Amino acid sequence: MNITVVGTGYVGLVTGTCFAESGHRVTCLDLDAAKIETLRGGGIPIYEPGLEELVRRNVKERRLSFTTSYPEAMKDADVAFIAVGTPPGENGDADLSYVLAAAREIGRHLTRYTVVVDKSTVPVGSADKVAEALREVTTQPFDVVSNPEFLKEGAAIDDFMRPDRVVVGVASERARAVMAELYAPFVRAEQPVLFMDLRSAELTKYAANAMLATRISFMNEIATLCEKLGADVDQVRRGIGSDRRIGHPFLFPGVGFGGSCFPKDVRAVMSMARHLGLDFDLLRAVERVNERQKRWLVEKAHKHFGTLAGRTFGVWGLAFKPRTDDMREAPAITVIEGLLAAGARVRAHDPVAAQVADGIFRGRGVTLVDEPYAAAEGADALLLVTEWNEFRQPDLARLKQLMAQPVLFDGRNVWDAAKVRAAGFTYYGVGRAAES
Numbered sequence: 458m459n460i461t462v463v464g465t466g467y468v469g470l471v472t473g474t475c476f477a478e479s480g481h482r483v484t485c486l487d488l489d490a491a492k493i494e495t496l497r498g499g500g501i502p503i504y505e506p507g508l509e510e511l512v513r514r515n516v517k518e519r520r521l522s523f524t525t526s527y528p529e530a531m532k533d534a535d536v537a538f539i540a541v542g543t544p545p546g547e548n549g550d551a552d553l554s555y556v557l558a559a560a561r562e563i564g565r566h567l568t569r570y571t572v573v574v575d576k577s578t579v580p581v582g583s584a585d586k587v588a589e590a591l592r593e594v595t596t597q598p599f600d601v602v603s604n605p606e607f608l609k610e611g612a613a614i615d616d617f618m619r620p621d622r623v624v625v626g627v628a629s630e631r632a633r634a635v636m637a638e639l640y641a642p643f644v645r646a647e648q649p650v651l652f653m654d655l656r657s658a659e660l661t662k663y664a665a666n667a668m669l670a671t672r673i674s675f676m677n678e679i680a681t682l683c684e685k686l687g688a689d690v691d692q693v694r695r696g697i698g699s700d701r702r703i704g705h706p707f708l709f710p711g712v713g714f715g716g717s718c719f720p721k722d723v724r725a726v727m728s729m730a731r732h733l734g735l736d737f738d739l740l741r742a743v744e745r746v747n748e749r750q751k752r753w754l755v756e757k758a759h760k761h762f763g764t765l766a767g768r769t770f771g772v773w774g775l776a777f778k779p780r781t782d783d784m785r786e787a788p789a790i791t792v793i794e795g796l797l798a799a800g801a802r803v804r805a806h807d808p809v810a811a812q813v814a815d816g817i818f819r820g821r822g823v824t825l826v827d828e829p830y831a832a833a834e835g836a837d838a839l840l841l842v843t844e845w846n847e848f849r850q851p852d853l854a855r856l857k858q859l860m861a862q863p864v865l866f867d868g869r870n871v872w873d874a875a876k877v878r879a880a881g882f883t884y885y886g887v888g889r890a891a892e893s
């Protein structure tokens with residue numbers, strides 16, 4: 458099939474590349490000319506493990522190409538995916554304007570029956586709005602499909618190629634057949650395509666993210682209880698995760714969830730409920746706990762040091778999670794801003810997000826260093842915010858030598874508390890018993 462993917466960000470680029478890999482001819486379109494130029498030059502505008510070589514191979518084999526031109530992208534399209542951003546507006550509503558703008562452009566260039574697939578995360582009822590936008594500009598036949606994406610950054614290719622399930626909202630048999638053919642290479646009997654109505658598909662995406670965010674905030678609350686009660690959250694986590702009704706994934710406490718999805722999608726669900734006169738109290742609590750959790754490290758530092766003014770803090774990890782350069786709503790931003798507001802100095806390192814971080818912190822008193830141990834130099838404490846693998850087994854002797862004081866705040870519970878304490882450090886973890 459000929460596939461057009463509109464929006465060449467984290468979702469669009471992965472989607473387009475994986476469909477090309479399965480043998481289709483894919484054109485990825487973006488309005489951002491610099492992005493398209495990078496891609497045409499063989500570069501990748503984002504950091505996503507494994508993506509670069511996959512893009513390169515499919516470009517070389519002429520299944521994947523990039524453009525800024527709608528007429529060129531839509532020329533022979535059988536299917537057009539919309540994978541543009543749906544950022545939160547002022548009141549938490551998802552901003553649908555990019556999706557509708559993309560739909561109109563697609564519509565203007567339809568030449569025959571086309572399946573228009575919304576892959577962006579959108580409020581329930583958006584498929585109707587997309588259809589309306591298309592109808593305003595074209596008389597060609599089309600079907601609108603809702604196909605929300607569930608990939609995680611840092612594991613995007615694997616998630617796309619081996620999904621737990623594919624959710625497809627459809628209202629026509631013809632579109633259903635096209636979607637079944639497209640996803641056939643990626644699904645198996647136990648991980649099927651779940652066909653459903655459009656509204657249910659749209660809501661499934663939000664419900665999944667809201668549920669996962671709820672688990673994380675729940676565990677962060679349990680972690681707080683553990684600290685006060687002298688229990689260990691890692692043991693509690695293992696204890697409850699072993700119950701098959703609960704399961705192990707997404708039960709890790711830490712410095713809060715960030716990224717371009719959980720925070721905005723939790724707000725969007727609350728906003729959808731509000732428009733219906735409903736109050737999604739549970740998600741309000743999820744958000745409140747998360748905001749508190751993002752301040753956890755700085756509060757702990759305050760408790761330990763009293764005043765933070767004039768002190769130096771090393772920070773390991775800036776991206777909102779490992780294996781990505783994405784810093785959208787990264788807890789590290791809240792942590793660093795809290796330290797700066799208290800008059801502290803910050804030396805920070807991230808294996809891949811330094812360039813993105815520079816755009817956020819330039820001129821704000823943060824020293825970005827390109828090596829982890831350089832962040833610890835002269836530091837009164839080291840804060841681990843993102844659990845990159847290279848931070849998991851630190852050279853404690855070297856750290857002790859470099860730091861002004863041997864104090865570690867482990868925002869992701871990746872260090873062995875007993876081991877670092879035995880090496881002479883004061884150690885704080887999330888929901889781990891205080892130093893005795």
Ligand SMILES: NC(=O)c1ccc[n+]([C@@H]2O[C@H](COP(=O)([O-])OP(=O)(O)OC[C@H]3O[C@@H](n4cnc5c(N)ncnc54)[C@H](O)[C@@H]3O)[C@@H](O)[C@H]2O)c1
Nearest residue numbers: 464465466467468487488489541542543555559577578606
């Ligand atoms: N990032 C994720 O892990 C993830 C996972 C699942 C779903 N989603 C959802 O997918 C959607 C896209 O997210 P993302 O992270 O890939 O966004 P992104 O910001 O990385 O990429 C969006 C791209 O769309 C382009 N764009 C905007 N308007 C356009 C238009 N009219 N025509 C062509 N291009 C246009 C932008 O220039 C940008 O390159 C969002 O709704 C998001 O909630 C994201």
Ligand SMILES: O=c1ccn([C@@H]2O[C@H](COP(=O)(O)OP(=O)(O)O[C@H]3O[C@H](CO)[C@@H](O)[C@H](O)[C@H]3O)[C@@H](O)[C@H]2O)c(=O)[nH]1
Nearest residue numbers: 606607608609610707708709711713714715716718777778
């Ligand atoms: O046990 C956990 C798991 C995650 N996190 C945090 O939660 C955030 C999100 O992590 P993750 O879900 O791994 O990354 P995303 O790329 O944001 O993926 C989420 O958001 C995407 C966009 O909607 C969805 O497609 C994915 O299914 C969903 O997992 C990060 O800050 C993590 O540090 C925790 O604090 N504890």
